[in-house]
Amino acid sequence: MIAGLETITSGELYIGDTLVNDMEPKDRDIAMVFQSYALYPHMSVYENMAFGLRNRKMPEAEIKERVMKAAKILDIVDYLDSKPKAMSGGQRQRVALGRALVRNPKVFLLDEPLSNLDAKLRATMRSEITALHNSLQATFIYVTHDQVEAMTMGTRIVVMKNGFVQQIDSPMNLYNHPYNKFVAGFIGTPQMNFFEVTMKKDGDGVTVKLSNGDCLTLPCDVVSEFDNSYVDGGKPAILGIRPEHIDIAREGDGIKFIVTNVERLGNETIVYGKLGDQLGEFTVKDEGNGIVVKLIDEDDVSIGDVVVAKPRLSKLHFFDAETEVNLLSEVPQETPSTPENTNE
DSSP: OOSSSSOOOSSOOEETTEEOTTSOGGGSOEEEEOTTOOOOTTSOHHHHHHHHHHHTTOOHHHHHHHHHHHHHHHTOGGGTTSOGGGSOHHHHHHHHHHHHHTTOOSEEEEESTTTTSOHHHHHHHHHHHHHHHHHHOOEEEEEOSOHHHHHHHOSSEEEEETTEEEEEEOHHHHHHSOSBHHHHHHSSSSOOEEEEEEEEEETTEEEEEETTSOEEEEEGGGGTTSOHHHHBSSSOEEEEEOGGGEEEESSSSSEEEEEEEEEEOSSEEEEEEEEOOTTOOOOTTOOSOEEEEEEESOOOOOTTOEEEEEEOGGGOEEEETTTOBBSSSOOOOSOTTSOTTTTO
16 A cells, blocks of 8 residues: 555555655655565666666666666675576565665665575675665665564564554564563564463462462562452453563472473573473473473573473563453553554
């Protein structure tokens, strides 16, 4: 719809101060980078980059100047006479970016441009596109299913599910203050752990009970903003804990689990486990709740160990069991320009 390839059925779309709902795609001053590169195989790199400008009847001298400038920025000057088939995926993606860059548009639309590249090249291209964005000071609208790309490249992220906006915010606010369970699970690697719990206020503390009987005791101030119906044991909730916000001990209070797998990555260790059953019994084959823990500089955990997960109490998240919305009455906003209906 932004590009003009689909008709807008309701609402208004502005580019700058201009309403573009009924404007032809060619008049919107946008440039698109496709997932599949979409280069002309029979044309050289130079001709691919110059094609759109020639269609606009631009003088040849200006076309050459723009193509050479873009080629230098993207480091593809040596490939201007090559055909796309002679280039690697990363080089072809640079050509696709260059074709958009020569247009000098108001808005760049990028549709999963790095999904066809290998992991190392994706990391390099992420940095290059971010640097390009900073130098051009133009609007980039970037579609991705990769939350690492979203977190590292985005200044504002729109998280969508089934066509509906879940939250619009800065990357760190999405990480620290997710509006609902879907946003919480989308942001972060490995994904946040979720457990069905009930809460019961007891004196100066609150007992959080998991479905298998394990309990955590929290200070009342951790849940002070919750509706009373959640802390009187009547209304179930979902407890969320990120793997990196859990410490492991051999004994003590916490969530006991048996280690089912360990991934040692050098700089960090990912520990996978299963919670015990109602009797507190553990076997590797148990179909209990799974748990994932990310440890830094810790590698003395082995498969079959029974250990205790100790979540950092200041990093806990709670969601309504039915609506899956964050139980905090208000998710703070870091982005003043965010519209009032951010959390619709």
